Amino acid sequence: METKPNSSYGLINFVFIGTSIIFNLFVSVLYISVKLDNQFLVQLFGAVIVLTVFPFLYTFVGYWKSKAEKKIIVSHGFILFYLFLEILLDYILKIPFREILAIHIPYIIFFYGATFSMIGVSFNINKRMGFLVIATFLVLIGCLIYLYT
Numbered sequence: 001m002e003t004k005p006n007s008s009y010g011l012i013n014f015v016f017i018g019t020s021i022i023f024n025l026f027v028s029v030l031y032i033s034v035k036l037d038n039q040f041l042v043q044l045f046g047a048v049i050v051l052t053v054f055p056f057l058y059t060f061v062g063y064w065k066s067k068a069e070k071k072i073i074v075s076h077g078f079i080l081f082y083l084f085l086e087i088l089l090d091y092i093l094k095i096p097f098r099e100i101l102a103i104h105i106p107y108i109i110f111f112y113g114a115t116f117s118m119i120g121v122s123f124n125i126n127k128r129m130g131f132l133v134i135a136t137f138l139v140l141i142g143c144l145i146y147l148y149t
Helices: 011-035 039-051 054-066 070-092 101-125 129-149
Strands: none
Touching: 011 039, 011 054, 011 129, 039 054, 039 070, 039 129, 054 129, 070 101, 101 129
């Protein structure tokens, strides 16, 4: 029988929520750094965002071993796929994919799929934590709007 990631998952839940919040906040400051044209900060915050792959891998394995609900595993898969895509495009291939519409549009879709997966899993863990992750996502959206104004 499948189980839901409830309080019995303790550390795994804590790591997932914390990493989701860190991800959203660092993407937010990354957007501000781009707006300020500070390449050092863009690289620094970009590296921190990519490094969230490790705690997300930890939670993925933890939920997998505990036979968590399939939607939790699939959501984690989406998050990890996005992060690996980010690593591939930005750090391995080093192509200016944000300037290539045919690559950038699917990238944006995967980015929002990953962030919505973080929100969904967070609500599945705890409603209050879900609202906290949504709040940090709204900060991210506010920073994105600031970037393009």
